Amino acid sequence: MDRQKTTGAMSEADLAQMLSQVRTGDSEAWGELYRQYAPAIFRFCRRLLPAREDAEDATTEIFVKVRQKIGTYDSSRPFTAWLYKVASNHCWDMLRRRRIRQDLETGDLEALPLEHPDPGQLERLQKEHTGKEVRAGLARLPDRARMALVLRYFAEMSYEEIADTLGVRRAFVGALLLRARHQLRDQLSGGSARTVAAKPAGGRKQ
């Protein structure tokens, strides 16, 4: 899956032309751009924010920002990456305003289990749970864990972009993602996933 899949197909040439028109203040081009990308941004916000109304409000506010900042967009970079960056910053700010963020990076690292998970258990988990259940489990994760998974697996952001958005070191992003996966597994399995971790023969982790 690539970013275009979540934002709808549009050729690069068409997009470039549309963006240049938007920069000149062309309302019709802006409308087209909005129609093209607003649904994806709404879905993105919907994955991150607590309520549908919040996602609606956030989508509107994000596009207000996009329109204001379109002049600063570097056309050498993918537009969707820039768009998701604006959106993720906005959503992260919203979440931060609402509650105290978990800033203990090392805490997350220390919480990672030493053993390998049981691959069979992981496969069973994937077979037993529908996409809806996964999304419900995701909704119950701490903000940063949810944010990390959505940025990576929905918006397909790079580790650098995720680190920048969440304000963490780049080297920590992998651990953050893995920790988020563990938390999601725990949510879906009711906490049993951690207990079934298998230790490979002769193994201690490196």
Place this chain on the structure above:
Amino acid sequence: MSPSDDLLRNHFDEVTGLLYLERQLDESRAREVRAHIASCAACGQLLNALESESVWLKEALTTDEESIPARVITVPEKKGTHWGWITAFGLCAAGLYTVWNGLVAPAFAQASQAGFSQGNLFTMLFFQGAFWRGWDTMRNMTELLAATTLTGVAIWLLRKQWQRFTAITFVMGALVCALSVTPVARAADLEHGDPSYTLPAGQEIKTDLIVVANRVRIDGDVDGDLIVMSQSVVVDGHVKGDILGFGQELRVNGPVDGNVRAWSQAISLNSTVGRNVMAFGGVLELADKATVGGTMTLAAGTTNLDGRVVGDLLVFSGDIDINGFLGHDAAIRADRLTIGSNAEIVGQTKYEGRRQPDIAAGAKLGSPIQITIPKRGPDYTRMSYYWHRVLLWGASFLFGLLLLLLLPGFFADAVQATKRVGPAMGFGVLFLFATPIVAIIACITIVGLGIGITTFLLYAIALYSAPIFVGSWLGEQLLGAEVGLGPTIGRLALGLAILRALTMVPFAGALIAIIVVVWGLGALVLTLHRKMGPHVAGTA
């Protein structure tokens, strides 16, 4: 031992596996991992499981099961929004101006006529601070009740969403209102009758006197205010401040230098009141030798005015007999008005009632009485009736437009909520009756007065807005659910017009109006509950 040998002997951890899969390892490290998995089935299985988990996550996150809301699909129009806000603010300002000129200013004017010269509504409600002069001694009772009420309301409002700004604002606003109307406390003499209380003749209380007893008799003097709650109160002594009385019967035979405010089944004034009288009761009598130095504001079943009133008279009464002297204007709304032969009214008299007044031949009137006999029920033959309906529709439409422009998301949700007819009707009935009861209870606790008044105001707004949501729903049934501001306004206008027309139908119209209010109120409650309730993140 080379790192590669080390890897071959020891399995890599899960983070390394994930970083390898996501191509985040540098090339030399990736090569080591590749070499390891070539000879280690367990780590190979782990990588496969992690990879399939990545795919599983992507699919779950990108699957679309939830529709995109119309509000998001519609392109926000920069210019339209700008003018929308200007229009909304304009309408809001116009509405406030109208409410001020039409309701608040006249109310203040009436209050001023009745002697509430400060022009402060809250002060009026607190009877110019008289009630609170005994705060020090009454605090145990009132503080406990008030604190309990406020805590209960606060917990109820904030039970789920402490971070919800609106709820906090509401509670804090109510608290500010409540606190802002609390005057400075003063000491007072508090007496509890056992079961009755008598202030003997010749004794004088040098401060305010607060009495709670079965029967109260004040033969002595009070050099302050008299606040009394009793079944029967007789005041023969001299009260140099105000009288504030609650009870079954209040009889004032001694002079009062200040005001008399009374809530009693029977109120009898037989002496001189230096300032104003405001009374609510079953029967009210102003004896022929009694004099009121200021104005009288009365709401009573039966009113007999045989004495003198120097200032204005404002009466809402079933029957009223005037056989005394009125030194100023009189505004009377009653079922029946009788003006006796001894009556003298110096100023203008306005009367509105169901019957023609009965005026004795010897009565002296400063000017002819202005009489208004309202016709019962709508007069379908008059154009003014239809014009009035059109104006009501216009006012309702403007209010709906304001809601739509200011709170488009809430408006759409409330219209959606009307489609849940059963729950909406159920909640509508519940809140229609429960809200005023809760508001009255809040008002009774005095400190909760701010909350009570706020609740009443919100209740009135909710009742007024209820037909707007039902009207929009009706419009949607007839015109379809096309997205956009224009179609939404069209649906609102048509729906409200039809509802307004339906309420004009004789007999059935009233029933329809009630159903619409209940339905719309319920939808509003459902929407508010949804907005304020706990939310679960995107589980589309």
